[in-house]
Amino acid sequence: MFSVFQYSFIQNAFMAGSIVAIAAALLGYFLVIRGLTFAGHALSNVGFAGAAGAVLVGIHPVFGLLIFTVGASVIISLIGKQIRERDVAVGVVMTFALGLGILFLSLYSGFAERAYSILFGTILGISRDDVIVTAVFSSLIIVGLGILARPLMFSSFDSDVAEARGVPVRALGVAFLILVALAVSVAVQVVGILLVFTLLVGPAATANRLTSQPARAMLLAIFLALAYTWVGILLAANTIWPVSFFIATLSFGVYLPVRLLSPRWWGSGSRDANDTI
């Protein structure tokens, strides 16, 4: 099984997959605590329209992804909160973007494989140059989150007091959404548009059900994301099934029992029996 490591495309997959997993897990932690997981999925659909449009006009799909997702993030930040949080509004825009992407693909007279790779991930087909680009963007996300870490957490859990303490809550929200756009763009390379959720949200959601200590939750999310990615690539390299399928299955397969069993664990914080209210 491990003989596949001699191939450079497998090495590329592992390198790119690893750095993406770390960035996705960290960003996913904040997506989960801010309740923006659906927005993450919506952005991936918008990205799909951008990627398909890019293919249609002959430029690299990642550029289309980035332009559309970052643009959508900025627009989302500017529109009113009431509109932004209506699931109907998000759903309508998201499915329209999907339809637009399908139109672009059908107009494209080239190989259908490009469509397939955007929708389902292309990690086994990337070059060493792609690895470098992916690593740069992922590092940007990680560094960006590192800088925003404390005020972002503060405003996620406690926005009233954060604002009173001088934290720029609104600006942080915009900056975060732009980081989400970047993360969606890199995660798409590994698992594709349709399954971005499994890498962005799965590990972080699982970790947050297992621990309420932020540092531990982030480390656990990274560990899970790396595990899913490595196992997924290995299994895909040795079978004919796609990487994204394995990652999605692992992500769901681990989350489900944790979710079902965790309410019983959750009550075991260190509370004194003699506590007075």
Add this chain to the structure above:
Amino acid sequence: MQELKIHDPVIVLENVDVRLGELSILNGVNLSIGAGELIVVLGPNGAGKTTLLKLLLGLIRPSAGLLQVLGRTPQRGNQAIGYMPQHRVVEPETPIRTRDLVGFGLDGHRWGIGWPTRSRRERIDRALKEVDALSLADSPVGLLSGGEQQRLMIAQALLTDPQILLLDEPLANLDLAHQQEAVSLISRICRTRGVTTLLVSHDINPLLQVTDRVIFLARGHSAIGAPAEVINSEILSRLYGLPVEVAKVMDRFFVVGAEL
């Protein structure tokens, strides 16, 4: 800028107006609050109580008049002011511990990741101990009762050793027994630390024993003074612009004819 002398008032409002477009929220408000006072802010909904807190926090600016907090114009992010907002429902699965949430009060506003040092942990433990919540330090916040959550928000507000404490409806969502405990806690903190405390409430009665003075806001107008000076039929009728009757029964105030 002069040095703040020991008897200078900590909060000063002179003829302060706050207008939002056409709407006048506060109208010619005059207040002077001294260091260490425990003041209760009363009034019906929409009277401007939260607006007053936001003015002191530097989140909004007066449309007219003079406003000074600790001798200066209020700025956002003043570490000398501790703030406890109105209680919000916290879901049980919220993935953060008491000590982490309280810790935001110390350095949550600073960029970067921050390194957990022993002194930081000790400061948080001290604040939790002061509100009798040390045993809750490692518990997920969502599992705490409403009263416990209020206590940790007070601990969070105390972490920077503020000179002013602003509490927005700390007694809401608490039953009578727990209200008394909360009142004792707040009063103890105010007196031992000498921190000027402004407390917004819907009901003066649980607080009568500990209140120094009362600010009553209605229709954007204000009156300040000892409880009996302010909560009477004459003053309240003037503020409300309607006939209001105040009855004192068993040392408690009951306001009839308007929402208190």
